[in-house]
Amino acid sequence: MTTPVLELRGVAYAYPGGHQALFGVDLHVHPGERVALLGPNGAGKTTLVLHLNGVLSPGHGTVAVSGLPVSDEHLLEIRRRVGIVFQDPDDQLFMPTVRDDVAFGPANLGLRGAELDARVVEALEAVGVADLADRAPHHLSFGQRRRVAIATVLAMRPQILVLDEPSSNLDPASRRELADILRTLDVTILMVTHDLPYAMELCERSVVLSEGTVVGDGPTREVLGDAALMARHRLELPVGFSI
Amino acid sequence: MGSGPGAHLHVEGTSRLHTVPAHAKLVGLLLFVLAVVSVPNEAALVLAALLAVAVAVLLSTRVAARHLLPRLAVETPFAVFAVVLPFVAVGPRVQLGPVSVSEAGLTAAVALLLKGTTGVVAAVAFAVTTRPRDLVRALQHLRVPDPLVLIASFMVRYVDVIGGQLRRMRVARASRGFDARSVRSWPVLAAGMGALFIRSYERGERVHLAMVSRGWSGRLPVTSPLAARPTEWLVVLGPALAAVAASVGARMVP
Numbered sequence: 001m002t003t004p005v006l007e008l009r010g011v012a013y014a015y016p017g018g019h020q021a022l023f024g025v026d027l028h029v030h031p032g033e034r035v036a037l038l039g040p041n042g043a044g045k046t047t048l049v050l051h052l053n054g055v056l057s058p059g060h061g062t063v064a065v066s067g068l069p070v071s072d073e074h075l076l077e078i079r080r081r082v083g084i085v086f087q088d089p090d091d092q093l094f095m096p097t098v099r100d101d102v103a104f105g106p107a108n109l110g111l112r113g114a115e116l117d118a119r120v121v122e123a124l125e126a127v128g129v130a131d132l133a134d135r136a137p138h139h140l141s142f143g144q145r146r147r148v149a150i151a152t153v154l155a156m157r158p159q160i161l162v163l164d165e166p167s168s169n170l171d172p173a174s175r176r177e178l179a180d181i182l183r184t185l186d187v188t189i190l191m192v193t194h195d196l197p198y199a200m201e202l203c204e205r206s207v208v209l210s211e212g213t214v215v216g217d218g219p220t221r222e223v224l225g226d227a228a229l230m231a232r233h234r235l236e237l238p239v240g241f242s243i
Numbered sequence: 244m245g246s247g248p249g250a251h252l253h254v255e256g257t258s259r260l261h262t263v264p265a266h267a268k269l270v271g272l273l274l275f276v277l278a279v280v281s282v283p284n285e286a287a288l289v290l291a292a293l294l295a296v297a298v299a300v301l302l303s304t305r306v307a308a309r310h311l312l313p314r315l316a317v318e319t320p321f322a323v324f325a326v327v328l329p330f331v332a333v334g335p336r337v338q339l340g341p342v343s344v345s346e347a348g349l350t351a352a353v354a355l356l357l358k359g360t361t362g363v364v365a366a367v368a369f370a371v372t373t374r375p376r377d378l379v380r381a382l383q384h385l386r387v388p389d390p391l392v393l394i395a396s397f398m399v400r401y402v403d404v405i406g407g408q409l410r411r412m413r414v415a416r417a418s419r420g421f422d423a424r425s426v427r428s429w430p431v432l433a434a435g436m437g438a439l440f441i442r443s444y445e446r447g448e449r450v451h452l453a454m455v456s457r458g459w460s461g462r463l464p465v466t467s468p469l470a471a472r473p474t475e476w477l478v479v480l481g482p483a484l485a486a487v488a489a490s491v492g493a494r495m496v497p
Binding site for chain 2: 096
């Protein structure tokens with residue numbers, strides 16, 4: 001078996017205030033997989049995501065990315081390997097132009113000059129927005145900003161792309177276009193979402209997180225088809241949608 | 244709001260001043276303004292000549308007057324102050340047409356008006372020819388500390404986002420019948436500002452998180468260094484050197 005891209009063993013975490021968010025999470029994601037991380041509000045999904053690139057460190061347990069443990073001495077390499085796309089693109093895009101923003105990550109990795117320019121173009125082309133390079137992020141539509149946000153992370157050539165609610169606030173056409181793009185990307189994806197049809201459409205495997213533990217893990221069709229599991233953890237398919 | 248400063252000050256163009264690297268322009272502007280301010284107040288003719296230089300520079304940008312005039316309006320409060328000055332200042336009075344005004348006040352008012360206008364005209368010439376992004380790069384190139392460069396850069400980036408929040412809060416208040424007409428509505432407005440501050444602070448935390456996630460280590464990477472050719476330095480330093488010479492000259496020949 002190949003080395004998993006993500007390997008979490010017994011990850012537990014309590015916030016400094018005392019609120020415990022994670023109670024021993026075990027999770028493996030293998031190269032090439034597209035995995036949906038499902039769960040109700042407050043399940044600990046965001047807390048889990050912040051463990052993947054070392055923003056938070058587990059109180060107990062370990063996190064490894066392609067075999068490299070997430071610890072202070074490898075933080076830069078971990079953050080290159082794990083690309084997190086946050087929910088609000090206005091948080092992700094903070095530089096004056098799209099080009100500068102996409103260059104921010106690779107520049108932090110030490111790339112300069114022609115190599116950096118090529119990386120920026122490559123990332124923007126991957127999400128189909130190469131023509132927006134010199135625009136200011138606040139002049140773009142929401143769908144364009146979401147795509148540029150993904151490009152900012154792709155520019156670091158991550159081994160795994162972690163998307164936090166990628167379909168939120170998108171109109172149906174932008175939502176479908178984004179799905180088309182995500183399918184073409186040659187990268188492992190972990191997608192945190194409430195949008196169950198989107199998970200069904202894009203991810204062959206789903207993991208259900210509830211109250212800080214993994215309560216379901218399997219093929220998306222089976223997980224979403226398990227009515228008892230779904231009801232127990234406040235997950236609902238939209239009205240009229242059937243597996 | 245929607246028309247935040249910075250985002251819309253720049254006007255696309257192909258003039259010489261548009262193509263000169265921003266750091267050179269910034270140095271030229273700063274020197275020019277400092278030199279103009281150092282000219283003695285009594286040398287009104289020298290100041291008028293320097294105003295003509297600034298106007299010539301502004302015209303050389305070939306930006307249409309309809310773009311320039313609204314940007315020049317920033318000077319209005321200073322102009323009003325300059326007009327009031329001769330009437331309120333003390334000291335010997337002189338007769339100006341039907342009214343009697345303070346002599347020192349009149350000199351100061353003329354100098355204030357000339358210096359202020361020259362400064363604003365020069366600053367507008369810089370602003371209309373420089374993209375916000377290039378201004379940020381220029382500050383970085385001139386070794387302005389990273390935190391200050393970042394604050395300037397984030398202001399350019401987020402002024403519209405925060406303005407949008409402010410507008411939505413105002414609409415939400417109005418939609419529930421709120422009408423700010425008396426002092427009694429101030430607590431509501433203050434609470435709104437407080438909420439906006441908290442939201443902006445939280446956004447700051449999220450932006451920082453996104454930066455850290457992309458390998459931010461506390462230093463702003465220099466991705467495309469700026470370089471100005473000697474001829475470009477000459478273009479921007481020309482007016483500044485003229486102003487320095489004028490200032491020195493005006494002091495030596497009283």
